[in-house]
Amino acid sequence: MREQRLLGLNGDEAAAYAIKQVNPDVVAAYPITPQTIIVERFSEYVADGLVDTEFVAVESEHSAMSCCIGAAAAGARAFTATAANGLALMWEMLYIAASLRLPIVMAVVNRALSAPINIHNDHSDSMGARDSGWIQIYCENSQEVYDACVEAWRIGEHLDVQLPVMVCLDGFTLSHTMENVQTLSDEAVREFVGERPYIKVQGHLGEAEFRLDPENPLTMGPLDLYDFYFEHKMHQVEAMEKALKAMPQVDEEYAELSGRGYQLLHPYEMEDAEVALIGLGSTMGTVRYVVDRLRRRGVKAGMMKMRVFRPFPAEQLIELLKDVEVVGVLDKAMSFGAPGGPLYEELRTIFYDAGRQPLIVDYVYGLGGRDTPPRLIEEAFEGLMEAKRRGEVVERLNFLGVRW
Amino acid sequence: MSAAITLKEAVKWPDLLASGHRLCAGCAEPIIARLVLKVRRGATMATTATGCLEVATTIFPYSAWRIPWIHTAFENAAATASGIEAAWRAMRRRGRGPLAKYEILDVIAFAGDGGTYDIGLQALSGALERGHDFTYVLVDNEAYMNTGIQRSGGTPYCAWTTTSPAGTVIPGKREWKKPIDEIVIAHEIPYVATVSPAYPLDVMRKARSAFEVEGPAFLHALAPCCRGWRFPPSKTIEVAKLAVETCFFPLWECRVEDGRPLYKLSPPSLAIAKRPERKKPVEEYLRVQGRFRHLFRPKRREDLIDNIQRWVDRRWGMLLEKAGL
Numbered sequence: 001m002r003e004q005r006l007l008g009l010n011g012d013e014a015a016a017y018a019i020k021q022v023n024p025d026v027v028a029a030y031p032i033t034p035q036t037i038i039v040e041r042f043s044e045y046v047a048d049g050l051v052d053t054e055f056v057a058v059e060s061e062h063s064a065m066s067c068c069i070g071a072a073a074a075g076a077r078a079f080t081a082t083a084a085n086g087l088a089l090m091w092e093m094l095y096i097a098a099s100l101r102l103p104i105v106m107a108v109v110n111r112a113l114s115a116p117i118n119i120h121n122d123h124s125d126s127m128g129a130r131d132s133g134w135i136q137i138y139c140e141n142s143q144e145v146y147d148a149c150v151e152a153w154r155i156g157e158h159l160d161v162q163l164p165v166m167v168c169l170d171g172f173t174l175s176h177t178m179e180n181v182q183t184l185s186d187e188a189v190r191e192f193v194g195e196r197p198y199i200k201v202q203g204h205l206g207e208a209e210f211r212l213d214p215e216n217p218l219t220m221g222p223l224d225l226y227d228f229y230f231e232h233k234m235h236q237v238e239a240m241e242k243a244l245k246a247m248p249q250v251d252e253e254y255a256e257l258s259g260r261g262y263q264l265l266h267p268y269e270m271e272d273a274e275v276a277l278i279g280l281g282s283t284m285g286t287v288r289y290v291v292d293r294l295r296r297r298g299v300k301a302g303m304m305k306m307r308v309f310r311p312f313p314a315e316q317l318i319e320l321l322k323d324v325e326v327v328g329v330l331d332k333a334m335s336f337g338a339p340g341g342p343l344y345e346e347l348r349t350i351f352y353d354a355g356r357q358p359l360i361v362d363y364v365y366g367l368g369g370r371d372t373p374p375r376l377i378e379e380a381f382e383g384l385m386e387a388k389r390r391g392e393v394v395e396r397l398n399f400l401g402v403r404w
Numbered sequence: 405m406s407a408a409i410t411l412k413e414a415v416k417w418p419d420l421l422a423s424g425h426r427l428c429a430g431c432a433e434p435i436i437a438r439l440v441l442k443v444r445r446g447a448t449m450a451t452t453a454t455g456c457l458e459v460a461t462t463i464f465p466y467s468a469w470r471i472p473w474i475h476t477a478f479e480n481a482a483a484t485a486s487g488i489e490a491a492w493r494a495m496r497r498r499g500r501g502p503l504a505k506y507e508i509l510d511v512i513a514f515a516g517d518g519g520t521y522d523i524g525l526q527a528l529s530g531a532l533e534r535g536h537d538f539t540y541v542l543v544d545n546e547a548y549m550n551t552g553i554q555r556s557g558g559t560p561y562c563a564w565t566t567t568s569p570a571g572t573v574i575p576g577k578r579e580w581k582k583p584i585d586e587i588v589i590a591h592e593i594p595y596v597a598t599v600s601p602a603y604p605l606d607v608m609r610k611a612r613s614a615f616e617v618e619g620p621a622f623l624h625a626l627a628p629c630c631r632g633w634r635f636p637p638s639k640t641i642e643v644a645k646l647a648v649e650t651c652f653f654p655l656w657e658c659r660v661e662d663g664r665p666l667y668k669l670s671p672p673s674l675a676i677a678k679r680p681e682r683k684k685p686v687e688e689y690l691r692v693q694g695r696f697r698h699l700f701r702p703k704r705r706e707d708l709i710d711n712i713q714r715w716v717d718r719r720w721g722m723l724l725e726k727a728g729l
Contacts (some may be wrong), residue, residue, distance in 0.1 A: 070487025
């Protein structure tokens, strides 16, 4: 394990600091609350000569992602950061980045989508992008943000993967909250990320590295109709499956370096748990606290933190949750008109034919940054215990902490 | 490659957009693209906005491009080019990465009028303001031809399109062609020029100038479209020439020096400036195109033809003033 330095960083600063250490070729970004600290800090690193990155202060998020795509296609490492409406404006380009198999890294500082306009945290932005073909890592604290912003490059650029990676951190709760963060040295980070590798492909003029290369020209992003498009989509399906295997590999290496390994899922007090909450992001810190409290009262409560939502670690989830009696899902986004939030739907789906299955209840919470104190988490656990007593779920879709 | 650009030499230079693509017979776009690419200085990369040039040259697994080429979306050719240029610039500065070895990289963005005047204007403006070293080639066929001839900000007054049809009440497009060149020049970029496929040497010389200047360069190419303008495919060059001869689309270049735009008329338009009697009435240009047919049949719309002539005269007069003539 390498020597580390403890720094006081908020989530945005942790992202910017990690990216400074990675020193990517191109950063293209546009300011939006609560992501602004990332671009501000990074601009300072550029201005002070601490990185030699080409910083492109674009005129919109659509251009930020387009610029990253152009840069990554030309063989560069490219980074951007955004939130909420900025991510929405990028929508078209998210799919294009993923479909062109460009390992761009993006910090998404989760914020509620308009309207009404709201700058605070929920997951409606990145959950809406869950089908875009990006890997999604959700962070609980600034330490995880830092670590994910280092690891993301190796994951996305893994030769079996070649996909862009979103590092999601909760707006304000993480982005603007100072925490202790253990950081590696610049050298250790640069050694870990190394140089970007390129896969070999068969182009129309022969074999070539998959990048815009004047000596071995490739055509990227051609018109692709019913005779090939579907096969190209299958490559993306396969890449996501392979990412499930690649991520723990990268993580093991990172754990050796830093002493911090994350894997895809973080079970807490799950060995004998009868009721458990599953969710993503900073709220899981509150859930852990409540689990401890309940355990002291003799309740067999547990928590399953999902660090990685895309690819969805279905097999692991089934294995870890199948013996729990009641699972509550914490969804910080709503899919309007759907049976429940995005995590709930996917979790129920994987258990449909799993043989053993827990009762599953959905708790949509925290929309627009609505505070989620321990009391609300306890309320959710009480609901789970009630379902356990009855042996059935009364209300599948519940909304926590709303006047309704 | 020889420094002097002559037609005799140019025919020997490779075509970097191969034949066999699926653009229509009589399309001006591949003519312009081939001419521009002929005078690249060395390593070259291109991005193309969604449109005819993109879809018809790249149906997977085929491609007509002999240079590295990328299409990402419609409204972002300039932003995509920014990224390519930024990647090269970063690698050059660091002296590492696959593009570090290229002292020169010609980055070209091709986009149509829809992708430039309309949906791509923001990305274009941003890239120009940031000063990326790239060449933006506007292939202006004056409507959304790829989707079936819908009007754009680049469509001229009175032109018929499928969304500005010539009806019994409204005679085609009611608005004037957006002055895109002035908008671009207002960004104070080092080089802006208009080109026409009817004058290939002029296209190549200007494209070379565009590559050579440091910072953004903008080439505005008029690209007559036989399908959308309604003329026979054999008449593309004739129509392109008439646009210049009537001063509907004059040829000039503009360099910004010490913050001042310096306009210079190119030979075909300079000849008209010197001998104004050579300026043909715009009617000659309108008459050969079916998209203006309603100006002549069933009855002649003198008022509308006059409006167009006055627009041409006014803009030509302004251009002469700017060129100090």
